[in-house]
Amino acid sequence: MEKNIPLEKALSILPIYRSVIWDVFTRELEEHQFAAITMLHVSERIDPLLDTVTCVFGQIYDEHNRYMMNLAYTSLEELSVPLVPVTKGIAIMPIIGEIDTHRSQVIMETCLKKETSLQLSYLILDISGVVIIDTMVADNLFKIHRSLKLVGVEAIITGIRPEIAQTVVKLGIDFNQIKTEANLEAALLKIGFTRPEEHSRTHLSP
Incomplete structure (x- = not known):
């Protein structure tokens, strides 16, 4: 063997x-x-x-x-659930494909495993690659959000496409308990992240 x-x-x-x-x-x-x-x-x-x-x-x-x-x-x-550090305390997890119960558990375990070593304060879950969001998927996302919140990590969801948003509204799924942004850039700006060159230009401007 x-x-x-x-x-x-x-x-x-x-x-x-x-x-x-x-x-x-x-x-x-x-x-x-x-x-x-x-x-x-x-x-x-x-x-x-x-x-x-x-x-x-x-x-x-x-x-x-x-x-x-x-x-x-x-x-x-x-x-399949990579967690990419952006800067100290901030990371991005792009999710592609289906978020079933088993995969949501893998996502949750990966997040909780790495949040301590990376000392995360914010985790951006980009779901632009998720094809379908139904009540089960939404429930799994809520569970991930609650688990992260318990350990002091704020989750932000980005990449909800217009057709997905329409489906979410039709199903009556309430995303108010989770912060959402249109895209990664908007989420990063929301939590105060700026690129180094932009920070330098701000200090150099009269």
Whole structure:
């Protein structure tokens, strides 16, 4: 498993052990002239034991593969919700695709895991890449917002497209509890972030 040997190749080796074991017993039979009934009793014990070993080997191999696949899937999930630091205390998380219950949990865990190390005060969730916002998606966003608020991080949602906004209004979803801005630039300006060159020009102007 550690050398990434395919299962069928690994299993093909097991009959070799079965053959070696029976060769040993055959030689013992010839040398010590065991009765045939003795060999029959031996076979009744050895064959089921070898079959069990084969079955257990397959189960362990399957469990190892599932573990490795889960690790890879978790890594892909984390990559699907990147958290990008902008400056001290501010970060952006662009979200693309569907926000189902499982993914919202991944988003929440990623945010909470990194908010301490980055000492975040603001997190901008850009959902311009989210195709659909329904009551379930909105509820998941509210949960993320509440979780961040509990640890002192203010979440701002940006990128709600006009067609999405119409759907939200039709569904009666109330986003008043969450701060929203049209785009990233508006959100950054709202929390007082300016680019270094703009800050320099402000100080240089008469």
